[in-house]
Structures are given as structure tokens and as C-alpha cells.
Amino acid sequence: MHGALGAAAAGIDALKAQDRASFFHPFTAIRDQQAVGPIVMDRAHGCTVTDIDGRTYLDGAAGLWCVNVGYGREEISAAIAAQSQQLPFFHSFNGISNAPSIALSERLLRLAPAGMKRVFYGSSGSDANDTAVKMLWSYNICRGKPEKRKIISRSYAYHGVSVASGSLSGVPMVHQHFGLPLNFARHVSKPDLYRDAPARQCTSELAYSTILAREIEDMILAEGPDTVAGFIAEPVMGTGGVLPPPEGYFQAIREVLERYDVRLVADEVITGFGRLGTWFGSDLYDMQPDLILAAKGLTSGYLPLSAVLVGDKIWSVFEAAAADGRVFAHGFTYSGHPTCTAAAMANLDILEREGLVERVAEIAPTFARMFPDTLAGLDLVGDIRSAGLMMGVELVADQANKTAFAPTIKAAGRVALAARRRGILVRALPNSDTIALSPPFIVSEAELATLANSLRDAIADVAVELRAEGCL
Structure with missing residues (x-):
């Protein structure tokens, strides 16, 4: 018995040693991983x-x-197994599709806030944010406004770690040692009722929201409205400190954005699919966004999948511009991956049924x-x-x-x-x-x-x- 336990312990130690020798971990101090192991x-x-x-x-x-x-949901595992046996993968380029992705797209548009018209798929929150950047740029090029490229985010916001999404992120550690952010990204103050609002001597949450909206307007004017394409925000800031917005925040911001023809992007990678007690945080805070970004809760993490929900203002421009046959030349090998979208359908079944x-x-x-x-x-x-x-x-x-x-x-x-x-x-x-x-x-x-x-x-x-x- 002792020999069996010893052999098992030796096997575990060997596995941890292999980790230290081969696995480059994300967001991990290399020194600590080498010293302590996983x-x-x-x-x-x-x-x-x-x-x-x-x-x-x-x-x-x-x-x-x-x-x-939660973990161990056999219904999701069974959906993954069944789809992987029938059609484990095929791409969605050149108009090719698959049944799970079609069904999921229809379902997401039904669950989403009003005004969403199409769904574009990827694999992660980072690539959803990247896709949103390119959609805003393409949207403005299609409208004959190619200089309208800057996107305003918030300090300490987290929107991902790829080159574009990492630029939108306002977390210093995501920028340092990478030469980020790129020049299209701008950052304004985060909404912080604990520290920032008292420091500004705000008399109410509404007053604080007005101040923060004015800061965005001042930045748009300083940069030039003809150069600003979008403002991106999480309904509740997650990695930036779990910061709910003050009362009236998004309403005040939306008035500013509409004044200067700036589109609103809701990063719902964390908040989408129920985290706030509504299907989308955009509904809870009356954001009325032009793009909604989703991932994480879409499959409950069982498989990687992200989605960009495209609102009518942007979709109608894309549709009109496509009259000459132009291609939206963006996408990923795994966009609309049938096994991942089947997992999402099973996950949504559980959320709705229970x-x-x-x-x-x-x-x-x-x-x-x-x-x-x-x-x-x-x-x-x-x-x-x-x-x-x-x-x-x-x-x-x-x-x-x-x-x-x-x-x-x-x-x-x-x-x-x-x-x-x-x-x-x-x-x-x-x-x-x-x-x-x-x-x-x-x-x-x-x-x-x-x-x-x-x-x-x-x-x-x-x-x-x-x-x-x-x-x-």
C-alpha cells in the first residue's frame, strides 16, 4: 500500500516537473512558477x-x-460528444454554415437587447474586442469617414490582451513590456464611487455621472469628433475592480456619443448570460449599444467561443456597402465552430430550463x-x-x-x-x-x-x- 502511494506521489511530482519544464503559463510570474510549480x-x-x-x-x-x-454538466458534454461525431469542424468562410451556429445565432438575437441584427463568432473575449475595433473602422470607411478611428476606453478597464484589445485595456501590466497601447486607443477615468467620486466632491451619483460624461465629451472635442469612432465599456467593470456604474452613467454618456456620431460598444464578456441577474448588462443599465461582445458565459467555459452582436446602425451600413460585392475580409478558422456552438446551445438550454x-x-x-x-x-x-x-x-x-x-x-x-x-x-x-x-x-x-x-x-x-x- 505504501509503495502504491509512493508511486502515485512520484507520478504527481513528475507531472509538476514537466509543467515547469514545458508549460508557459499566462498571467504567471515565471520565477514563481519555476520555484513553486503548479x-x-x-x-x-x-x-x-x-x-x-x-x-x-x-x-x-x-x-x-x-x-x-457549474462544473460537470453532462448535458453540455453530451452535446459536445454528439456534434464532434457528426460534424466536429468545418469553417464558415465563403458562405458555408452549420446547423448549430445557425440555431445559436437566431437564439442570441432573440435573447439580446433590441436592435441587434447579426452575430459574428470567434473564440475568445480578446478576439471579440479585436473584431469590434475592425468593425468600427470598416463601418466608418464604408461611410466615407476613414479618419474616424480612435476608440475611447477607461483606465483599468480590461478588454483583452491581443494587440488591439490590449490597447483598449487600461490595465498597466497589460501594456508594460509590450509597447502598448497603440495610438488609436484613448482612456478616460473609470467610474469609482469609493475613491474618485468623493475626491471630486460629487453631491450625488447623477452629478458624478455628469462629470464623467463631460470628461468623455472633452476628450472627443480635443481629439476631434471626426477622428473618434467609438467608446467601449463593460456594464460593470470587472478586472478593473468590480465597479458598478453610478446612477445615470450610461444615459449621460450615450447623449454625448450621439451628439458626435460615436458608436457605443458593450463588452459583455463577463456580464453576458446572467451574471448580473439579466441576460445582458446592457438591458440592466439601459446602455443601448451598437455592438455587444460576449464570450465566457456563452458556453460556461466548456469550450472556447465568442460572439459579436452587431446592431442595426452598423449592420445597415455593411449591408448597403456590400451591394458592390465587397467581402468583409475578417474572420478566424474557428469562427462558428460547430462543436463550440453546440456546447453553447446546451449551456443556454440549462440557463433557460433551470x-x-x-x-x-x-x-x-x-x-x-x-x-x-x-x-x-x-x-x-x-x-x-x-x-x-x-x-x-x-x-x-x-x-x-x-x-x-x-x-x-x-x-x-x-x-x-x-x-x-x-x-x-x-x-x-x-x-x-x-x-x-x-x-x-x-x-x-x-x-x-x-x-x-x-x-x-x-x-x-x-x-x-x-x-x-x-x-x-
Whole structure:
């Protein structure tokens, strides 16, 4: 028996050594990965993930904001298997199609906010953002306005990491060492009711929204309205700190954009398909976008798939311009991949049949109340904000003065590691010392309580460490 256990342990050690020798991990410190090695995930079910060493974790982050229906859904796996046996792949270039992609397109237009006319597919949120950039450029070229190319994003927004989408992202670590952003991208202030609004001495959320909209207008005028193509925003900023918009934010911005013929792009890669308790955050905040970008929750992460939903203003221009036979020369090998779109159909079946979008709306008040109640009294907690099943817990060195930790402290990263030791998975967001929570939609109230209690203990553990180091 001991020999079998020893052999198993040796096999696990060898696997981890192979990882260090061959796997280049995304968003990972190379030094740390080489020194510590990986956590090798082995299996998952419901809201839990188990690693190859047998440790089970309650996943408070739904992977990367994406496993909305939970792990181990046999219906999705069966749809993948069946489609891969019938038609595992064929491209969608030159007017070639497949039944799952046709069915999914019709379904997405039915679920989406009013005014969406067509669906364009890719494989990731990054490529959806890239596609949106090229669509805005092509749209304006078709209208005889080729200089209208600049796109305004927000500081600390995350829209992806490819060259174009990484330029739209406002996260410094996505720019450094890559020579980004490219010159078409511009950035304005993020909406931050905890820090920025009080610093501007705003008397109300509506007043704050007016100030932020005016900042966008000032940028459009400074750049020249004939050079600005679009403004892109997540309904709720995710990686930037889980920042819900202030009251009236998108209404005030939309008035500015319409005034200067600037199109609105809603990045719903995180918020699409129920994360906020509505099918799309665009509906919740009355955004009325011209393009909607989706990924993550479209398949609950079971297979890679993204979608760009194209609104009438843009589609009608493309359609008119195509009268001369021109080709929209953009797309990917895996655009409209039949096995991925079949997975999406099965995922949407679950969301609709089990009423999971409605469940998010029902459980959101409990989620929003439980964590502030549980974390009350912890000196490191500066702010807790949430929308639907998204939450940010911002950590501070001093509550009264909202004093941020020095970047070298990495307080949120420490808490995420302490939480993992206690059997829960949460995300440490870059640049804001914020812990993000985004559990699967099937999470129970008992599991939420476990997340809250374990997070409290993890924050308390880190507070002890920081005091011992003289950092508090």
C-alpha cells in the first residue's frame, strides 16, 4: 500500500516537473512558477474543483468569471460528444454554415437587447474586442469617414490582451513590456464611487455621472469628433475592480456619443448570460449599444467561443456597402465552430430550463448582504461593492483615510493565497488590491456562507502577517 502511494506521489511530482519544464503559463510570474510549480486541477463538479493531490476547493470565481452553470454538466458534454461525431469542424468562410451556429445565432438575437441584427463568432473575449475595433473602422470607411478611428476606453478597464484589445485595456501590466497601447486607443477615468467620486466632491451619483460624461465629451472635442469612432465599456467593470456604474452613467454618456456620431460598444464578456441577474448588462443599465461582445458565459467555459452582436446602425451600413460585392475580409478558422456552438446551445438550454438568470437576481440581495455582514470589523476591508453575482472587496492599509497598500505589499494576492489554503478560490485583481468573487449561478446559500467565512479568516490571517512585518 505504501509503495502504491509512493508511486502515485512520484507520478504527481513528475507531472509538476514537466509543467515547469514545458508549460508557459499566462498571467504567471515565471520565477514563481519555476520555484513553486503548479496546482494541477484534476476534476470538478458543481461549485467545487479538486486538484491532483486530492485537495478540494470551493470555486468562488467560476474559473475566470465563466463557469456559470457549474462544473460537470453532462448535458453540455453530451452535446459536445454528439456534434464532434457528426460534424466536429468545418469553417464558415465563403458562405458555408452549420446547423448549430445557425440555431445559436437566431437564439442570441432573440435573447439580446433590441436592435441587434447579426452575430459574428470567434473564440475568445480578446478576439471579440479585436473584431469590434475592425468593425468600427470598416463601418466608418464604408461611410466615407476613414479618419474616424480612435476608440475611447477607461483606465483599468480590461478588454483583452491581443494587440488591439490590449490597447483598449487600461490595465498597466497589460501594456508594460509590450509597447502598448497603440495610438488609436484613448482612456478616460473609470467610474469609482469609493475613491474618485468623493475626491471630486460629487453631491450625488447623477452629478458624478455628469462629470464623467463631460470628461468623455472633452476628450472627443480635443481629439476631434471626426477622428473618434467609438467608446467601449463593460456594464460593470470587472478586472478593473468590480465597479458598478453610478446612477445615470450610461444615459449621460450615450447623449454625448450621439451628439458626435460615436458608436457605443458593450463588452459583455463577463456580464453576458446572467451574471448580473439579466441576460445582458446592457438591458440592466439601459446602455443601448451598437455592438455587444460576449464570450465566457456563452458556453460556461466548456469550450472556447465568442460572439459579436452587431446592431442595426452598423449592420445597415455593411449591408448597403456590400451591394458592390465587397467581402468583409475578417474572420478566424474557428469562427462558428460547430462543436463550440453546440456546447453553447446546451449551456443556454440549462440557463433557460433551470431559470438560472432569474436565480441570480433572487440570490443577489443575499450575496450583497452576507459578505459585508461577515467581513464587518476587519481593518483591512475598505469597500465592498456588488452587482448580481459579482463582488469586489477592496483592501486598504487604513480604513479612515482609504490609504492604499504600497504595490509591493500585494495584499490582495496574499489574501487569495490564504483563501486557497482555507479551501476557497477567489481572484486578486491587479492594480486595485481588490478581491473579486463571481461564483457559479448554482451556488447555494450554505456555499456562500462558506465563502464569506473563509474569506474573513483569510483576511484576518493576512492582517496578522502584515502587522508582524510592520506594514500596518
